[in-house]
Amino acid sequence: MSRKEHDDGAGRSRRRPRYSAWSLVRHGLGVGRDWERAFRHHTPRESYDVVIVGGGVHGLATAHYLAVNHGITNVAVLEKSYIGSGGSGRNTAILRSNYLTPEGVRFYDRSVKLYEHLAADLNFNVMFSQRGHMTLAHNDSSLRTMHWRAEVNKLQGVDSSVIDPPEIKKLVPYLDVSPSTRYPILGALYHPPGGIIRHDAVVWGYARSADAHGVHIHQKTEVVGIDVVANRVTGVRTADGRRISAPVVVNCTAGWSTLISDMAGVAMPVQTFPLQAAVTEPVRPFLDTVVVSGTLHTYVSQTDRGELVFGASVDPFASYSTRGSLDFVEGLAGHVLELMPALSKMRLLRQWAGLCDMTPDYSPIMGLTPVEGFYVDVGWGTYGFKAGPVSGEAMAACIANGKPPEIIAAFGLDRFDEGRLVGEKGAAAVGH
Amino acid sequence: MTRRTVGTGDCRLGSRPGEVIDRSRTLEFRWNGAVHRAHPGDTIASALAAAGVRVFSRSYKYHRPRGLLTADILDPGCLLQVGDEPNVRGAHRLAEAGMDVRSQNTWPSLRYDVKAVNQVAGRFLATGFYYKTFIKPERLWPAYERVLRRFVHAGEVPPDGEQLYYDKRYAHPDVLVAGGGPAGMAAAVAAARAGATVMLVEQEHQLGGHLRWGDADDLRVRAELVAAVEAEPGIEVLTDSVVAARYDDNWLAVVQRGLPHVAERLVKARAGTLVVAAGLIERPYVFAGNDLPGVMLSTAVRRLLNLYSVRPGQRAVVVTANPEGDAAATDLRAAGVDVVEVDARHGRTVVRAAGRGGVEAVELSDGSRLDADLLVTATGWTAPTSLLNMSGSNPVYRPDAARFVPDPAATPDTVIAVGGIAGDGTLEELVAHAEAAGREAAARALSLAAAHARIRPTSPGGADAAERAPEPVAPLGLRRHPELFFATPIGGFVDMSEDVSAKDILTAVQEGYDSSELVKRYTTATMGPAQGKLETVNTVALVAHATGSTIAETGATTWRPMYTPVTLGALAGRRFEPVRHSPMQPWHEAHRAAPLVAGQWIRPEHYGDPAAEVRNVRAGVGIIDVTPIGKLDLQGPDVPKLLNLLYVNKWSQLGVGRVRYGVMCADDGVVLDDGVTGRLGEHHYLMSTTSSGAGTVWEWAENWLQTEHPDWRVHITPVTTAFASINVAGPRSRELLARLTDVDLANEAFGYMNVRTGTIAGVADCVLWRIGFTGELSYELHVPASYGLHVWESLMAAGADLGVAPFGVEAQRILRLEKGHLIVGQDTDGLTKAYSAGLAWAVKLDKPDFVGKPELQWQSEHDDHPRLVGLQPLDPTVVPEEASQIISDGGHIVGRITSSRMSPTLGRSICLGQVDAHLADAGTRLTVRLRDGRDTLVEVMAEHAHFDPEGERQRV
Amino acid sequence: MSEPAAAVSTAPPVARTALAFPGPRRIVDGWELTARHATGDLVLADLGPLVKLTVRGPAEGAVRAALGTGFGRTARHDEGALAGALVVGAGPGEWLVLGPAGTGGELLAATRAVVADSGEFASVVDVTHGRALVRLTGAAAPALLAKVCAIDLADRVVPDGSAFRSSVARVVTDVVRDDIRDELDDPAGDGTARTRSYLLHCERSSGQYLADALVDAGTEYGIEVGAPPSAR
Amino acid sequence: MMLLPCPNCGARNVSEFRYVGEAKTRPDPTTATPQEWRRHLYLHRNPAGWTRETWYHGSGCRRYFAIERNTVDNAVRTAGATS
Ligand SMILES: Cc1cc2nc3c(=O)[nH]c(=O)nc-3n(C[C@H](O)[C@H](O)[C@H](O)COP(=O)(O)OP(=O)(O)OC[C@H]3O[C@@H](n4cnc5c(N)ncnc54)[C@H](O)[C@@H]3O)c2cc1C
Numbered sequence A: 001m002s003r004k005e006h007d008d009g010a011g012r013s014r015r016r017p018r019y020s021a022w023s024l025v026r027h028g029l030g031v032g033r034d035w036e037r038a039f040r041h042h043t044p045r046e047s048y049d050v051v052i053v054g055g056g057v058h059g060l061a062t063a064h065y066l067a068v069n070h071g072i073t074n075v076a077v078l079e080k081s082y083i084g085s086g087g088s089g090r091n092t093a094i095l096r097s098n099y100l101t102p103e104g105v106r107f108y109d110r111s112v113k114l115y116e117h118l119a120a121d122l123n124f125n126v127m128f129s130q131r132g133h134m135t136l137a138h139n140d141s142s143l144r145t146m147h148w149r150a151e152v153n154k155l156q157g158v159d160s161s162v163i164d165p166p167e168i169k170k171l172v173p174y175l176d177v178s179p180s181t182r183y184p185i186l187g188a189l190y191h192p193p194g195g196i197i198r199h200d201a202v203v204w205g206y207a208r209s210a211d212a213h214g215v216h217i218h219q220k221t222e223v224v225g226i227d228v229v230a231n232r233v234t235g236v237r238t239a240d241g242r243r244i245s246a247p248v249v250v251n252c253t254a255g256w257s258t259l260i261s262d263m264a265g266v267a268m269p270v271q272t273f274p275l276q277a278a279v280t281e282p283v284r285p286f287l288d289t290v291v292v293s294g295t296l297h298t299y300v301s302q303t304d305r306g307e308l309v310f311g312a313s314v315d316p317f318a319s320y321s322t323r324g325s326l327d328f329v330e331g332l333a334g335h336v337l338e339l340m341p342a343l344s345k346m347r348l349l350r351q352w353a354g355l356c357d358m359t360p361d362y363s364p365i366m367g368l369t370p371v372e373g374f375y376v377d378v379g380w381g382t383y384g385f386k387a388g389p390v391s392g393e394a395m396a397a398c399i400a401n402g403k404p405p406e407i408i409a410a411f412g413l414d415r416f417d418e419g420r421l422v423g424e425k426g427a428a429a430v431g432h
Numbered sequence B: 001m002t003r004r005t006v007g008t009g010d011c012r013l014g015s016r017p018g019e020v021i022d023r024s025r026t027l028e029f030r031w032n033g034a035v036h037r038a039h040p041g042d043t044i045a046s047a048l049a050a051a052g053v054r055v056f057s058r059s060y061k062y063h064r065p066r067g068l069l070t071a072d073i074l075d076p077g078c079l080l081q082v083g084d085e086p087n088v089r090g091a092h093r094l095a096e097a098g099m100d101v102r103s104q105n106t107w108p109s110l111r112y113d114v115k116a117v118n119q120v121a122g123r124f125l126a127t128g129f130y131y132k133t134f135i136k137p138e139r140l141w142p143a144y145e146r147v148l149r150r151f152v153h154a155g156e157v158p159p160d161g162e163q164l165y166y167d168k169r170y171a172h173p174d175v176l177v178a179g180g181g182p183a184g185m186a187a188a189v190a191a192a193r194a195g196a197t198v199m200l201v202e203q204e205h206q207l208g209g210h211l212r213w214g215d216a217d218d219l220r221v222r223a224e225l226v227a228a229v230e231a232e233p234g235i236e237v238l239t240d241s242v243v244a245a246r247y248d249d250n251w252l253a254v255v256q257r258g259l260p261h262v263a264e265r266l267v268k269a270r271a272g273t274l275v276v277a278a279g280l281i282e283r284p285y286v287f288a289g290n291d292l293p294g295v296m297l298s299t300a301v302r303r304l305l306n307l308y309s310v311r312p313g314q315r316a317v318v319v320t321a322n323p324e325g326d327a328a329a330t331d332l333r334a335a336g337v338d339v340v341e342v343d344a345r346h347g348r349t350v351v352r353a354a355g356r357g358g359v360e361a362v363e364l365s366d367g368s369r370l371d372a373d374l375l376v377t378a379t380g381w382t383a384p385t386s387l388l389n390m391s392g393s394n395p396v397y398r399p400d401a402a403r404f405v406p407d408p409a410a411t412p413d414t415v416i417a418v419g420g421i422a423g424d425g426t427l428e429e430l431v432a433h434a435e436a437a438g439r440e441a442a443a444r445a446l447s448l449a450a451a452h453a454r455i456r457p458t459s460p461g462g463a464d465a466a467e468r469a470p471e472p473v474a475p476l477g478l479r480r481h482p483e484l485f486f487a488t489p490i491g492g493f494v495d496m497s498e499d500v501s502a503k504d505i506l507t508a509v510q511e512g513y514d515s516s517e518l519v520k521r522y523t524t525a526t527m528g529p530a531q532g533k534l535e536t537v538n539t540v541a542l543v544a545h546a547t548g549s550t551i552a553e554t555g556a557t558t559w560r561p562m563y564t565p566v567t568l569g570a571l572a573g574r575r576f577e578p579v580r581h582s583p584m585q586p587w588h589e590a591h592r593a594a595p596l597v598a599g600q601w602i603r604p605e606h607y608g609d610p611a612a613e614v615r616n617v618r619a620g621v622g623i624i625d626v627t628p629i630g631k632l633d634l635q636g637p638d639v640p641k642l643l644n645l646l647y648v649n650k651w652s653q654l655g656v657g658r659v660r661y662g663v664m665c666a667d668d669g670v671v672l673d674d675g676v677t678g679r680l681g682e683h684h685y686l687m688s689t690t691s692s693g694a695g696t697v698w699e700w701a702e703n704w705l706q707t708e709h710p711d712w713r714v715h716i717t718p719v720t721t722a723f724a725s726i727n728v729a730g731p732r733s734r735e736l737l738a739r740l741t742d743v744d745l746a747n748e749a750f751g752y753m754n755v756r757t758g759t760i761a762g763v764a765d766c767v768l769w770r771i772g773f774t775g776e777l778s779y780e781l782h783v784p785a786s787y788g789l790h791v792w793e794s795l796m797a798a799g800a801d802l803g804v805a806p807f808g809v810e811a812q813r814i815l816r817l818e819k820g821h822l823i824v825g826q827d828t829d830g831l832t833k834a835y836s837a838g839l840a841w842a843v844k845l846d847k848p849d850f851v852g853k854p855e856l857q858w859q860s861e862h863d864d865h866p867r868l869v870g871l872q873p874l875d876p877t878v879v880p881e882e883a884s885q886i887i888s889d890g891g892h893i894v895g896r897i898t899s900s901r902m903s904p905t906l907g908r909s910i911c912l913g914q915v916d917a918h919l920a921d922a923g924t925r926l927t928v929r930l931r932d933g934r935d936t937l938v939e940v941m942a943e944h945a946h947f948d949p950e951g952e953r954q955r956v
Numbered sequence C: 001m002s003e004p005a006a007a008v009s010t011a012p013p014v015a016r017t018a019l020a021f022p023g024p025r026r027i028v029d030g031w032e033l034t035a036r037h038a039t040g041d042l043v044l045a046d047l048g049p050l051v052k053l054t055v056r057g058p059a060e061g062a063v064r065a066a067l068g069t070g071f072g073r074t075a076r077h078d079e080g081a082l083a084g085a086l087v088v089g090a091g092p093g094e095w096l097v098l099g100p101a102g103t104g105g106e107l108l109a110a111t112r113a114v115v116a117d118s119g120e121f122a123s124v125v126d127v128t129h130g131r132a133l134v135r136l137t138g139a140a141a142p143a144l145l146a147k148v149c150a151i152d153l154a155d156r157v158v159p160d161g162s163a164f165r166s167s168v169a170r171v172v173t174d175v176v177r178d179d180i181r182d183e184l185d186d187p188a189g190d191g192t193a194r195t196r197s198y199l200l201h202c203e204r205s206s207g208q209y210l211a212d213a214l215v216d217a218g219t220e221y222g223i224e225v226g227a228p229p230s231a232r
Numbered sequence D: 001m002m003l004l005p006c007p008n009c010g011a012r013n014v015s016e017f018r019y020v021g022e023a024k025t026r027p028d029p030t031t032a033t034p035q036e037w038r039r040h041l042y043l044h045r046n047p048a049g050w051t052r053e054t055w056y057h058g059s060g061c062r063r064y065f066a067i068e069r070n071t072v073d074n075a076v077r078t079a080g081a082t083s
């Protein structure tokens, strides 16, 4: 992996003053200049080597790794709103690698490893808090699935094991582990390297780095068309009437990915579902572990600010609306109190929703498409934030080399035509 | 601890006309350990303020002392711990006798807070601090994080907090009015008079809105309106209740408090029309020192003075840009406070409040400096448009009025805004507008109700109202107001709850976070408890200032529920978690069955010793309650067509009195369910499904019938619990059953895979199937459910001498595994197609069509799919745990154990497992990685069945 | 071929409904029921023993004509083949026929005959033992139901003699409004006084849960459980 | 919560229904190629706008029916309507 400071005529990079306690003190004392912009405004060029549609973690990470790993810097990221306005800015920020299939485990494990060093790599503290991730089992079939995951994980070298109610109670004293509840807790899959992260910081960190390497990030720039000539991508059109030519266009638009693929004439096995989340007002930290219950469709973690962040499974019907529902918060509160009855006096502060691009096998679609130059990195469903780094790295390699690297070989679009689905569905239903 | 008792205080004024306190009574509560007095009607904050308390909390980041700012539910400086309840709004919650009130997160005390050193470090804790520090060395980050978490500014939830009763109900008002100020009351009365049922919801403890703290005229108008509301029987009034959110189609969440015996009640109201009468919220002004205790909004001052008769200070500076500010000055003077009025309509404003722990002096923009202990600002309003915008539309900015107003074009017809939120005017104009809106709201709601009635089958006929198109309500005008958001030089706090300063906003923009949404996320401004109701406009104004664009171009952030934060208890309410029991449940409980939660069903897992239960079945006779098995009654001449479509096997030849095992796949060939179907009569079949698949299969079959084959004559009736189902299994089952039934059980008369109907233990209309999941001679009895317990008890009594004993789900699992019967969902997974499950014998590809055929055709032509096989460990004492992985020499996963048990019958361990195709031949030896990390060898068997593979025992 | 073994004598069959309320029970006509008699203003009564049939057939046509009602409405048959039965239009082309306890055989036969005479493709299934049935009577009944059911129970939506199926405390339930004539409290003296009353009919195994949920919701209105006020 | 107009029962809370999915025509299983079949199984139109779909009224009439819904704002109209 070569890391070069890149400064050619294409993407113009610059040395960026580094963040450190010392820089903070200097600014605090008013010494030195103002803070540098983390990302700049540019006038769009007429052409780029690579146009990435979607300014979420996937698009920005792809841009970052294209520049850093492959020296490809004449790159534009086009974002219709603000960076991180999609799933990347509204997800519950849970990272883990305890998946069910070997290909899944390997892939997400690489991502967790990248996340572990991301703050240093990006010189931006993304606050990855590896506080442990616990998936509760309330019946024997889910307990069996936990064991299945634990066994697969162990074989891939991922720290993951099934623990019993007393151990669960020790880690999360607020959980009601008594056997007399409606959904008794029989055990849990415990995954110490899992945790939460400051999701926006990941987006900003990648954007700042990509910008520093000369990538253009165009916010408020919506792609409304993709030009394809003789089955080859030639460029994109934007809502403000521009045409930007590029031999490579990458679809990193998650919930909206069908719409972008449609523009290139590529049909997708994707359906867009809203996924809701909510936060409470902050209280003093009492929950150190991420707690997930698939049976109760609930997961909860406590941020460093003290608020509880809740999520659930996707809405019961497909939609592009991010309004959210009362049903969701009612069900959520009921299930959270089923798990932790002491929380009834906490207050729900805000609820919101994001869009998830669900695939039939709960696994992503990455790599080439039948249209030359049109790449996809989609199908991230409810679980794609954690995959940001590895996807960026793999997609960058895929674009640089024209073929998907081994780590994403199982995730090609052609698997659906060939009936080779990935077996992740069993474990992923409410896994985040 | 020494206890001081503090009186109701030096700051309490004499009785005033609008006060809401009951001076005839006092009550005591504790504040940080000291006993305080309050009158009923006092909020915690008003009682404390009456006693001269000025500091209520310490701020989030810098631990600055904070006092009252708004003196109502939004007050960011007054979130308190009350007993085990965190973040209680002290300026809203009424004081109650015996309350234990504490300030939050102050150590060692509110007055001397050690973390206040952060104030000194403040200039380095500026925005983005977290992202720019603690990056290296990486290994220290977890320790840093622990320190950061200690600084969280909030209340506490103890692990053993008291459990309260929360309730829910539905409501269907034609018109729901959010806000009980003059506009809301007028709209409610007008709507009710127009024939609508009305729910009027007011967050405060009394109706009246801002009139409550107004002058004599205001109080008179309030009294008239309240009387009019009370005179309307069609209005249901909810006070101390909030419309917390609006969802699709006017589905409204109302949280009601103050009910007897109920902590809170969530009212889920489906309103025809929502009238939003939420009023206006007074906007704080941004200047240096604007968070010092003693800096208050004009409405806060008037609330304290006129509702609670509390004098908020001695020497006040009132910076006012509107009549409400002038009124505050008047009220203060009347209460004996020295007042200097600064008229901000003419360019003079405040630039700084100075003092330690509270306001001592005020600096004005003209450079003058005034001594004061109270600084009152009246610099403008924010429309809390959240209920109007919760569905995504954004309010629009009006520079002339210096506030965001709802966008009427984006408001659906079912929502109407009235009062201050909709515009300005005299009280008479507002009331007249609200009345017109109330009438229109009623008309729209009744029209909608008529439209619904037209398509509803229960309607008695003759719609009770005509449908009509909505008519616009003439809009209110807007009063000019100067744009006063922040003082220059820019200083002070924009978001007091989040401790975000004006400078933080400017820095964020400078760093590239140059839209409202990015600023919000980078600085956390507007993300606290008030959710922007106090902070948004100032934040946007600062962003606009820093980017050189207008406020309108910059735009506000997205409003979302909740309007006011809602407890999880209220949202959860009473939890409806249906459970299902078989008619024999009382017997199981009396016989100490271990309960097994299986979906909604509670079933007996075992009665103490599952292995003994297995042995009893193999040697004698056992009975098991299998009521949850799905049962569908199928009637009609086209049932065979349906069976042929849904099952992979063939059904045309099934004779009356016969049963057959069938497998269902989905259209992708994946195994969906299995079960037995019997033919009871010419056109009458009974289908059984797995217990967990009962609902799915029924809906699945209906889907095929209704959408693909509506011409087929088939009726499906779910009868799962119309029958209690009992499996009588074991070599002596015939002997036992014969004692109770009139059905001829002889093998020749009632052979394997047959069905009969008859009487059992005096109960007619029982269905008997001779099938064998356990691999023994056995009869599955389906008994009219009301008699289930009777038949069960009769079997136990009649078989006592045969050693009959009940067995549970665990014994059944062992028995079926000995027989090699698969369980769908355990031995198969989300990708297992019929051939992988070893069901090739069942798949009839020569049928023209069945669900799943194309994929199964494909699978039959490709040999590379995994296989379900019987497996036996070479060491018979080792039971490889279920889900253990089967690995190749290179450590690759080549399969897994799907089921495993120690077989009491064979005295050895037995398994089913999925393995890769090339390893599926009988005799292949495979390595299994056990949970403890050791490996063990297993051998692939020729059959799934470990016991009696020929099936001799079930045919006798 | 073997002779069927001589049946051992067993206790006479006792039928149990889906519900068991605490307290003493007694056996009436072969059904074990609570011995309590409720006298309060809001009463939940177990009508489990009533005969319950589901009929399926074309939504319009001869079956419908014979049953006397369609989807969403009820018909009480005072005479004719179905005399004594309350027919509920439970769905499009789906009816629930309720008859007095103990009339199972006759009502089933009569209903089958009605269906057979229609010449339409129709079927009858006896679900007497497969369903739970309760009656909730009292002026507070709609307020109670408003806590567990999202349907507006106002007269203009669900008048007397109408029926709907919806979720009640998360159990799919047929709700039938079947007000009871007040014999004793009839101010107008013309037989028009009615007390609100609803029949709730659901799948049997959830019946106890549903009854518990109703009792919980009715506590604030002083709900009592007991034997049915009348045999209807 | 959205109201869904059941053609049989009238407007009911959407929680009473089960979303089945985009209305699709099942290709002739006897002639479809594996690829055509899998496209039927897995591909979706997934439009941002009006779409025709199947719902099941599980807590009510227990009928399957088609409806048109705008996936952007969840507006609903009966199948076949054009406005
Ligand atoms: C509530 C919620 C909770 C979640 N929780 C987790 C979790 O705990 N862990 C986890 O790993 N994952 C989680 N996810 C999933 C995760 O958020 C997503 O999979 C991930 O963020 C996808 O990232 P992305 O960069 O591919 O897409 P996004 O972040 O959605 O970015 C796509 C971008 O494309 C832009 N765009 C769309 N159309 C156009 C166009 N025409 N032109 C220009 N730009 C366009 C959008 O504005 C958007 O910013 C959650 C998702 C949600 C909604």
Ligand SMILES: NC(=O)c1ccc[n+]([C@@H]2O[C@H](COP(=O)([O-])OP(=O)(O)OC[C@H]3O[C@@H](n4cnc5c(N)ncnc54)[C@H](O)[C@@H]3O)[C@@H](O)[C@H]2O)c1
Residues within 6 Å of the ligand: B178, B179, B180, B181, B182, B183, B184, B201, B202, B203, B204, B208, B209, B210, B211, B241, B242, B243, B244, B277, B278, B279, B280, B281, B282, B299, B324, B387, B418, B419, B420, B421, B423, B424, B425, B430, B563
């Ligand atoms: N708001 C003031 O302090 C104030 C003071 C003087 C004059 N005015 C003028 O009076 C007019 C306002 O009259 P109005 O009747 O519109 O407002 P109002 O402020 O008198 O009454 C609004 C009421 O709505 C309640 N409310 C707000 N949101 C709610 C919710 N979601 N659920 C339940 N209750 C909720 C508030 O508690 C308040 O009592 C404006 O023109 C304003 O300029 C207002």
Ligand SMILES: Cc1cc2nc3c(=O)[nH]c(=O)nc-3n(C[C@H](O)[C@H](O)[C@H](O)COP(=O)(O)O)c2cc1C
Residues within 6 Å of the ligand: A089, A090, A091, A092, A093, A199, A279, A307, A309, A349, A350, A351, A352, A353, B526, B527, B528, B531, B557, B558, B560
């Ligand atoms: C992990 C996480 C934590 C959040 N915490 C808060 C919070 O403390 N306060 C708040 O107002 N919003 C919080 N939000 C929600 C955001 O305000 C916002 O609703 C969300 O990013 C979706 O954007 P939108 O509401 O602008 O559509 C949080 C979001 C996430 C993803």
Ligand SMILES: [Zn+2]
Residues within 6 Å of the ligand: D006, D007, D008, D009, D010, D057, D060, D061, D062, D063
């Ligand atoms: Zn319906």
